Amino acid sequence: MKFRFAGMVAFMLGNAVAMAVEPVVLADPTVLVDGKTYYLYGTSGVDSNLGFPYCKSENLSDWKDSYRLALARIDGNIFGTKWFWAPQVFKHDGKYYMFYTANERIAYAMADSPAGPFTGGGEIVSDINQIDPFVFFDDDGSAILYHVRLDRGNRIYAVRLSPxxxxxxxxxxxxISAVLPWENTASSEWGVTEGPTVIKRGDEYVMFYSANDFRNPDYAVGIATASSPFGPWHKRPAPIIHRSNIGRNGTGHGDLFTDKDGNLCYVFHVHNTDEEVSPRRTMIVNLDKETLTPIVETLRELTIN
Incomplete structure (x- = not known):
């Protein structure tokens, strides 16, 4: 009888382990909507020196881990050997492009599928270390690279790309640089603004960006607007996504996408717990299309199931 009971307990515990909810731990996340499928990419919470993992979903609730890399250093034929951070994936001229950070430089690779493998491409050559690329296509089809240059702090820049x-x-x-009080709550000599995403609404350009060191609980998301893609940019005085309204530390560095129901969504990361920064967890919240502020009741943490 003891044996049978022990066996039953072991069986039940085994099932509990198998059914345990696993959080998605992708930092600096981005979502590509391709047909009926959402593809989620980000900085690996396991080992950011190997490349970029991805997950996919049909409904933004049930996420499947591919257990493979969309872009892999071990496969070769890509730029970079370490520090694979902050990817952006989009479709352009029939190809899927991934712009990303590696070795504190910006590079790109291409694929025939959102799942990769992303290969080829190369470095976007610069005279200074740069990270966090975001490619914006203006109404005339021209491409602008928003990115962060490591110069007297993490500062956001814009530059045109070749066709x-x-x-x-x-x-x-x-x-953009860190000049507002909320953007540098630790009074650091190296101010941080990073993770840019830009959209256009009518004649107005809107930039979402993050400020503070990512390890700071006050890491948060702000908004700036401009009448030109190169500025001048006018910031809102306070962040729109912050631990005060999200209820989690380290809220930031995400991307915008429109879901299949037409909702404007922001995907971002938060600290793992109140005490631990990493591995950072992935969350999504819908935004009010008029005010661009989060609809907090739509906030959800992503899990593998």
Missing amino acids: DLSRMQGKPVEC
């Missing part, structure tokens, strides 16, 4: 997206054209223009 084939392989190189910068012209001199980068500074857009």
